[in-house]
Amino acid sequence: MATEKITHTICVGGPIAIHTVDGVIRRVRPIVFTKDDPKGWVIKARGKEYTPNRKTSPAFIALTEKNRAYAYDRIRYPMIREDFVETADGQNRNTALRGKSGYRSATWDEALGLVARETKRVQEKYGKETVAAVTSSHHSWGLLGYKLSTFARFFRMLGYTEVKDNPDSWEGFTWGAPHTYGYYWRLGGTEAFDLLEDALQNVETMIMWSHDPDTTRGGYAGNESTMWRHWLDDMGVQFIYIDPFNNFSSVKQADKWFGPRPGTDAALCEGIAHVWLTEGLYDKEYIAKHAHRFDEWADYILGSGADRVPKTPLWAERETGIPAADIKALARRWGTTKTMGGSGLRGGFGGVCRTANGTEFARLMVQLFAMQGMGKPGQNIWSGTTGAPMDYNFWFGGYSDPLSQIANQPIADKTAVNSVTQKLYRPNMPDAILNGHYEWYGEGFCGGGIDLEFTEHIYPEPGCSKVHMFWRYGGTYMGTMLDTNKWVRMYQSPELEFVVNQDIHFHGEARFADVILPACTNLERYDIGELCNSGNGGYQSHSQTGNSWQVVVFQDKAIEPLWESRSDFWIFSQVAERLGWGADFTEGRDELAWCKRFWEKSDLCEKVSWEDFTRKGYYVAKVPENWERHFGFRWFAEGYPCDTPNHKPFQEEGKLGTFTGKFEFVSESLLYYAPDDEARTPIATYKPSWEGHHSIAAKKYPFHLISPHPRFDYHTQHNSSTPWFWEIPENRVYIKGNPYLVARIHPEKAAEKGIGEGDVVRLFNDRGSVLCVARVTYRVEVNTIHAYGSSGIYNPVKPGEQSMDIGGCVNILSPGRLIGDKVPGMAPNSTLLDIERYDGELPETQYFEWKLDKVNFSQEPDTASCSEIIEGDGFAKLQSQIARRNRAKKSKRGVKA
Amino acid sequence: MSETKSGIMVQHKFKVNGKYKTPEGKVLKVVLSEVYNLRCFELDAAGNMVGGMIKIHPESELAGKLAAVE
Numbered sequence: 001m002a003t004e005k006i007t008h009t010i011c012v013g014g015p016i017a018i019h020t021v022d023g024v025i026r027r028v029r030p031i032v033f034t035k036d037d038p039k040g041w042v043i044k045a046r047g048k049e050y051t052p053n054r055k056t057s058p059a060f061i062a063l064t065e066k067n068r069a070y071a072y073d074r075i076r077y078p079m080i081r082e083d084f085v086e087t088a089d090g091q092n093r094n095t096a097l098r099g100k101s102g103y104r105s106a107t108w109d110e111a112l113g114l115v116a117r118e119t120k121r122v123q124e125k126y127g128k129e130t131v132a133a134v135t136s137s138h139h140s141w142g143l144l145g146y147k148l149s150t151f152a153r154f155f156r157m158l159g160y161t162e163v164k165d166n167p168d169s170w171e172g173f174t175w176g177a178p179h180t181y182g183y184y185w186r187l188g189g190t191e192a193f194d195l196l197e198d199a200l201q202n203v204e205t206m207i208m209w210s211h212d213p214d215t216t217r218g219g220y221a222g223n224e225s226t227m228w229r230h231w232l233d234d235m236g237v238q239f240i241y242i243d244p245f246n247n248f249s250s251v252k253q254a255d256k257w258f259g260p261r262p263g264t265d266a267a268l269c270e271g272i273a274h275v276w277l278t279e280g281l282y283d284k285e286y287i288a289k290h291a292h293r294f295d296e297w298a299d300y301i302l303g304s305g306a307d308r309v310p311k312t313p314l315w316a317e318r319e320t321g322i323p324a325a326d327i328k329a330l331a332r333r334w335g336t337t338k339t340m341g342g343s344g345l346r347g348g349f350g351g352v353c354r355t356a357n358g359t360e361f362a363r364l365m366v367q368l369f370a371m372q373g374m375g376k377p378g379q380n381i382w383s384g385t386t387g388a389p390m391d392y393n394f395w396f397g398g399y400s401d402p403l404s405q406i407a408n409q410p411i412a413d414k415t416a417v418n419s420v421t422q423k424l425y426r427p428n429m430p431d432a433i434l435n436g437h438y439e440w441y442g443e444g445f446c447g448g449g450i451d452l453e454f455t456e457h458i459y460p461e462p463g464c465s466k467v468h469m470f471w472r473y474g475g476t477y478m479g480t481m482l483d484t485n486k487w488v489r490m491y492q493s494p495e496l497e498f499v500v501n502q503d504i505h506f507h508g509e510a511r512f513a514d515v516i517l518p519a520c521t522n523l524e525r526y527d528i529g530e531l532c533n534s535g536n537g538g539y540q541s542h543s544q545t546g547n548s549w550q551v552v553v554f555q556d557k558a559i560e561p562l563w564e565s566r567s568d569f570w571i572f573s574q575v576a577e578r579l580g581w582g583a584d585f586t587e588g589r590d591e592l593a594w595c596k597r598f599w600e601k602s603d604l605c606e607k608v609s610w611e612d613f614t615r616k617g618y619y620v621a622k623v624p625e626n627w628e629r630h631f632g633f634r635w636f637a638e639g640y641p642c643d644t645p646n647h648k649p650f651q652e653e654g655k656l657g658t659f660t661g662k663f664e665f666v667s668e669s670l671l672y673y674a675p676d677d678e679a680r681t682p683i684a685t686y687k688p689s690w691e692g693h694h695s696i697a698a699k700k701y702p703f704h705l706i707s708p709h710p711r712f713d714y715h716t717q718h719n720s721s722t723p724w725f726w727e728i729p730e731n732r733v734y735i736k737g738n739p740y741l742v743a744r745i746h747p748e749k750a751a752e753k754g755i756g757e758g759d760v761v762r763l764f765n766d767r768g769s770v771l772c773v774a775r776v777t778y779r780v781e782v783n784t785i786h787a788y789g790s791s792g793i794y795n796p797v798k799p800g801e802q803s804m805d806i807g808g809c810v811n812i813l814s815p816g817r818l819i820g821d822k823v824p825g826m827a828p829n830s831t832l833l834d835i836e837r838y839d840g841e842l843p844e845t846q847y848f849e850w851k852l853d854k855v856n857f858s859q860e861p862d863t864a865s866c867s868e869i870i871e872g873d874g875f876a877k878l879q880s881q882i883a884r885r886n887r888a889k890k891s892k893r894g895v896k897a
Numbered sequence: 898m899s900e901t902k903s904g905i906m907v908q909h910k911f912k913v914n915g916k917y918k919t920p921e922g923k924v925l926k927v928v929l930s931e932v933y934n935l936r937c938f939e940l941d942a943a944g945n946m947v948g949g950m951i952k953i954h955p956e957s958e959l960a961g962k963l964a965a966v967e
Contacts, residue, residue: 393933395950403928410938410946536929601950630932645932 002887007556008617009522010141010529012714013062014222015551015618018523018558023886024879025066025523025559031056031551031618038622040548041389045200050231052548056531058222061718064725065523069562070878071721072849072869073506075518076563078111079103079855084514086114090121090468090497098491098499098512099800102851105859108564108574111515116578118498119158122469129420129460132467134163134429136474137715139519140504141220142527142555144406144594145568146399151473152407154572156416157585161467163424164444168480169709171825172358173348174446175453176680179667180363181370182657184450185648188362189348189540191632193644195380195387196228196545198631199237199340202378205333206232206239207341208254209365210265210350211383212247215711218345218385218546221532225385225546229253232384238337240330242268243351244706245744245786246779258330259781260320261693262704263355263830266686269364271316271324272331273301276371281335283373290636290662291370297665297683305683319686321781334368338378341369346540347383351708356679356689356819356830363667363684370663375637386546387632392645394621396552396602398535398543404598411597413587422461427481427818427826430490432459436466442824447539450657454673454822471500473568475716478508478794479809482826483816485768485802488512492800502571505721506852508794508809518565525567527555528595541646550621552604554595554614562882567591679820689830691815693783701765701832703749704781707789707810708829720792720807723870732808733758733773737845737867739793741808743772744786745835750776755837762804763787765833768812770805774837785835789828795846806843911935911955917963924966925951935960 002021008031009016019026033054043050082102083094094101106114122130133155135147143149155162167174173188183190199206218225233239233253241250242258242265250257260268276282277298287294296305303310313324313331320327333339343365344350352361366374366381373379397404407416424432425440432438438459446452460466478484491499491512501513510516530552534543544550561567569591576585589597599605599613608619630644635651642651655661659668670682679687688694692704712731713719719731723739726732732739743763745755755761757776762769763785772787780786787810795807805812814828849866856863863881868874911917917925917937925937926946935953938946953960 392931395929395931395934395936410950413945603950603952605949628932643932647930 007558008553009527009555009558010531010553011062011065011522012138012141012220012717014058014220014224015056015531015553016058016062016065018065020558022883023559024883025069028063028065030058033620037620041623041627043197043200043389045197046235050200052227056222056549056551057224057226059217061712061714062222064718064722065521067722067724068718069521069523069559070869070875071505072723072866072874073721073852074562074565075503075506075510075516076565076856077105077859078108078518078564079516080106080111080114081514091494093494093497093514095494095496096492097800098514099488103516103855105855108566111517112574112578115500115515115517116575118469119575119579122498123159126465126468128159129161129422129464130467131158131469131471132161132163132424133471133473134426136476137165137168137480138717139474140522142522142529143397143399143404143598144527144591145522145525147474148399149405149407150569150572152405153412153416154576154585156407156418157576157581158579159419161420161422161424162418163426163429166425166427166444166824166826168826170344170349170353171819171827172353172355172362175442175819175823175825176359176362176684177348177366178450178657179669179680180366180658180664180684184657185447186540186646187445187447189346190342190381191644191646192347192382192387192545193542193632194389194629195340195382195632197389197629198377198380199382199384200231202338203232203237203340204337204378205339206237206384207242207334207339208239208249208383209242209341209343210352211241211342211344212243212249212708213345213383213385214249214252215247216345216349216709219532219543220534221385221546224532224548227548229384238333240333244704244781244784245708248711251779258322258326260322261781261783262706263357263689263692264320264686265352266357266361266364266684267311267316267319268322268327269361269368270301270311270686271313271320271327272334272368273371274311275313275328275331276335277301279332279335281332282371286373286637287371292658292660292662292664292668293666297367300683300685335372339372340378340380340382342381342383344383346386346543346546347381351706351829354825354827354829356691356827357687358819358825358827359680359823360684360687367663367665367684373637375633375635380633382632386543388545388548389623389627390542390545390550391621391623391627392630394550394603394607396530396533396604397598398530398533398539400535400539403601404535406594410601411594422459422464423457424459424467425457425824427816427824430486431816433467433490433495434486434493436495440824441822444824445539450669451673466495468496469498470496471502472509472513473502475503476507476509476792476794479716479789479791479811482811482814482828483767484794484809484812486816488800488802502568504565505792506848507716507720507792511799511848511851517571518563519568519571520561520565522555523558524561524565525569526557526591526595528598529553529555536646551618552621553618556614556617569594674822677820677822679823690817691830691832695832697832701834702783703785703833703835704783705763705785705787705810705813705831705833706829707787707814710788710791713788713792716792730775735760735773736842738795738806738843740771740773740806741787741791741810742775743835744775744777744780746780746782746784747776747778748782750774753835753837755835760838760842762836762838763810763813763833765813765831767815768802768805770808770810770812771838772808785833793846795848797843797847799847807846911963916940916966918966919959920962925963
């Protein structure tokens, strides 16, 4: 009789338990704690006690890992582009056919041999720096397999041009907020320590600005914080949502929804400030003590500044579309009640930061909270998704911790150091490759110092050669980076003589590679990790306070790698072996031995033995009953040295991380580093977008596109490979074999355009066009088209050409332009477009499925096709075949024994 | 040295990534400075981090005796 096995893992949607039978996943569920696990924290507030449920609360995307593991678009075998020719000089390789061509299967020996030969050839001919590599924003969770660990160890040992990430989820906060309140070491984000308790005890109003917490889930925290917001709701706290889309959290919870015209939120900030200044509704004592050059800014708001325009609610109404009376009411409510809030998933994120005016919004939002006494009880930047009690005395590394990466000591015996200093910058990598030259300011992630925002970079670096080989690892950028078609042009350029893609699923960019290396999911390999711990290494530390529970999981192998897929560690170690330094790469450790290193170099080894930890599968850290509180920002408000974790020496002197140590309403750091920056002026001001309703282009393209972080994806994970989600009408509509993304339009505009509910519509501008299905709803601001970004499905009708897309890759329409000349952030929510009903022919399938079917059937004639797997029968068939094969293997082993 | 409201010793006299010698002659590298603990690893003669993570409470006797290594 088949026995059921239960293992555990963490994915980007949270921790899960996986039930398998005969080596096949049967079901996935949250981890339910046992009586041996510690009690949860208890917060006493307003006469009640609040404690979390005794289980993990993963997002619904995590519960579909089964669908994603056996996905129709799994890359099952190493593959080589059919018309790729391994020429000795790297020329004449049919690079223009990348994206169009099919593939043939290859053995691992053939694929790895080719990759190793090409790596050697390119580096010997042009120099080490001519190989570039980059990870996706997110691949698979786990300290061993995640992007800064195995990947970094391999490429630093190889020597390569690093492609620097931009903070694509919170651009405006990184490039703006530090100039008002410091916190560059948190990349512009605030500190939310213990603010859940503060909110439960004190807050009266929550401002949820560009924030859909049930969708963005605090980053990696799943639904751990959902209950907290229900508690606040139940005790009568008023929730005000500000978003051009009346989002999924808002429709459930909002007492009031405001829908500003996209990109005008900074004007709304200024209108609110005008009310407070004229009606005296701000904390004058706090401002007198803690603000720098406040009066000059107040003059600007009141109309005595250089532009002589008072930023009255009526003025703000003309920009935002929100009635002046509503702006006054909002300002008065905020100014007279204890109010917490913020934008996006950690208080300093949100689609509003990804606009041409994103830096100015971020600075103004911080200034508004400063005006109300930020740090006093019930007055803070806190958006209901972080700040739970945690045991600060327990340390386990997060993925951005240099201490928790196999690239570095102490996890490795020897730290891997990259010998190449040349860099590329992710959003503009295509420009650099296509033009052969690119210059930009800023490090991308500038946690090391505010000056890093202004470092100058040139590609190619003087004395270096241009990149000729590109190795892409993890999910695709076609749906997350902007002006998608420039990525197409880059991939088809002969400048890139060789392109490798290492991924789990056959996503957009994989289809442009010369060689594809199939990675397995983290359900098919060993790893170790802590829920929502993104680390302390220049990222936003203590993100685990977004959880109700602090849980470290032994990510056991639930099933064997499917088909010919292999772990990323195995793939890199095999290439390293062929390059002659395999033993140095592995240091003699297999994956399980590396996992154990994370246990023994952290506090975990003091709490639980390796044997007990791996047997049980997880460890829950206990929060002491009378834990010591370290309320975020309280130290600054009350004037004592900073006592919160992740502090800096100047905070211990009672100062913020700005030049003056105060909230800077006129930024001294901008006056020093970039006094002429037009996008980010010393006084933060609302500036009409370079692509917005005041632009000439608005006459041709009158709608704003907003493409927020998606509800049914995590970047490009899940939705694209999880057809279960395509049955949700708010997500996609499956027509003739293709899952069309839903685009939302206001009824008034839909009527003008002759568009009805469920019609196929074409979204278009000069950059391209995308077919979607119309959802006609009052939930969008009248000038706005809403379609979730980050689709992993890039599906042009003419693959490899800049043609119409039917996969919902709306970033085809977004501008590649950065926020400003010295502000290297993306602004996808500054996109103008038009929309029309589409009455043309629709295709019969997704355009890329045939490529996989051809390879898969060549290896396994009785397998299911992509469309059969999508529609269900094939999904069941696959699992039966795998179970049969596993039983046969087991029986064979039994006979031998 | 100043104190926080809660009485925890302020830690800014220890530099993250700084090296400090213990009275026994061990050289420790501070890798993290948190509310409760300095977190360190011992360095061997070649400068490699070895052994398990060492926690030192900033108010402890040992913390007071750590000497910065230039």
